[in-house]
Amino acid sequence: MKVFYIFFLALFSIQALGADIAVSSYPWQKTSITEMLADFKKIGVKKASMFQNIKIGGNGPNKNVIFHYKMPKASRDEAKKIFDNAGVQIISIGHISLSEESEIKKLFEFAKFFGVKYMTVEAPKSALEIYDKLSEKYGIAAGLYNHPNKKNNPPPYSTPEKMIDALRGKKNLGAFPDCGHWGRSGFDIVNCLKKLEGKLVGINIQDLSESKECETYGRGILPLESFISELERSGFDGLCVVMFDAAKDRSQIDKIPESVEYLTKRGFKK
Numbered sequence: 354m355k356v357f358y359i360f361f362l363a364l365f366s367i368q369a370l371g372a373d374i375a376v377s378s379y380p381w382q383k384t385s386i387t388e389m390l391a392d393f394k395k396i397g398v399k400k401a402s403m404f405q406n407i408k409i410g411g412n413g414p415n416k417n418v419i420f421h422y423k424m425p426k427a428s429r430d431e432a433k434k435i436f437d438n439a440g441v442q443i444i445s446i447g448h449i450s451l452s453e454e455s456e457i458k459k460l461f462e463f464a465k466f467f468g469v470k471y472m473t474v475e476a477p478k479s480a481l482e483i484y485d486k487l488s489e490k491y492g493i494a495a496g497l498y499n500h501p502n503k504k505n506n507p508p509p510y511s512t513p514e515k516m517i518d519a520l521r522g523k524k525n526l527g528a529f530p531d532c533g534h535w536g537r538s539g540f541d542i543v544n545c546l547k548k549l550e551g552k553l554v555g556i557n558i559q560d561l562s563e564s565k566e567c568e569t570y571g572r573g574i575l576p577l578e579s580f581i582s583e584l585e586r587s588g589f590d591g592l593c594v595v596m597f598d599a600a601k602d603r604s605q606i607d608k609i610p611e612s613v614e615y616l617t618k619r620g621f622k623k
Contacts, residue, residue: 354496372593374586374623375400375444375618377476377557378407378420380597380605386432390439396610401436402471402594403444410420412599422463424577433467445592447473447529448498452480454519461487471555471592473498478519481526484580488525494591496529496554502538511538513548520552528552531596533567536575543579546587555592556584558616562565566595567605570612581619593621 376398381389387410393401405421413435415428424432436443446469451457457480464472474484474497488495497519502511510516516528528549532542536559546556558580559571570577597605597610617623 354470366564372589372591372621373400373596374398374407374445374593374613374621375402375599376595376609377402377615378404382407382599383601385410386414386435390435392606392609393441394439396613396623397614399440399623400442400444400592401445402592402596404442404447407510409435415527422460427611429463429466432537436467437563443467443469444469445469445473446473449473450476453503454480457483457487457525461491461493464493465491469493471529473497474526474556475509481519481523485523485526485596494527494554495525496527498557499530499534502540513545516549517552527554529555529557529592531557531559532575532580533557533561533596534583537565542575542581546580546583548585553587553589553591555594556589557594557596560597560612567608569608570615577615581616585620 376393378389378401382404385408403420405419406422409415409418409420409428409432413431413498418424418428420432430548438471446464449460449472451460456569472493475498476484484495497510497516499516500508510519516530520526520528530549535542535545558570560562560568560570560575560577562568562573593616595609597608599605613623
């Protein structure tokens with residue numbers, strides 16, 4: 354009876370995690386949105402995290418237009434209709450590096466049009482006040498993103514410490530890091546996660562092969578079990594983005610279904 358009770362508590366804790374799964378458009382960038390959504394239907398996911406580098410596709414008049422905040426209204430309307438008909442929500446966009454307020458406002462208007470709820474930001478530190486202000490105005494949870502740490506010309510938020518420093522005085526901005534890039538930097542991804550407790554709005558998840566390429570979740574070298582356990586312990590209820598590289602073939606895309614299943618078994622909601 355005691356063993357069953359412990360199992361029940363553990364199961365309840367996992368199911369209570371409350372985090373949503375979105376799949377990144379990045380590995381489909383050499384194809385199209387319509388092809389991506391056909392795969393989404395097979396996988397059973399309903400939320401997309403969009404990069405602004407993929408053509409609409411399909412048979413419509415705007416099939417070769419790239420999904421981007423500067424796309425013409427007719428193209429926006431067509432793209433929105435395609436997503437709506439597929440029953441897929443664009444829940445996040447990234448990674449944003451704009452620094453001019455007029456352009457950032459256009460981006461937020463674009464995000465609002467598609468019902469975006471999250472945004473990953475890698476803009477200069479001097480522009481973060483603008484994102485902080487517009488995040489509140491538009492109700493979009495913007496979070497700082499990291500790329501791998503480099504000795505020469507390091508990215509602005511490559512470490513948790515840099516993120517924490519940049520977030521000082523910001524009321525609405527949070528952190529939206531990528532554990533794969535922490536791993537590529539040689540960092541302890543669980544320790545990095547602990548440092549950002551209470552500041553996370555979302556998390557990009559990767560697993561890595563020995564050569565630091567994207568790997569199916571649970572088959573790589575990163576301690577994902579411990580990483581997700583830490584998310585559970587901290588009560589994380591934000592967005593989890595399933596992130597894979599692009600490739601000339603479907604070698605990355607084909608790793609996504611098993612990786613989504615890996616997360617759903619831990620209580621994430623697709």
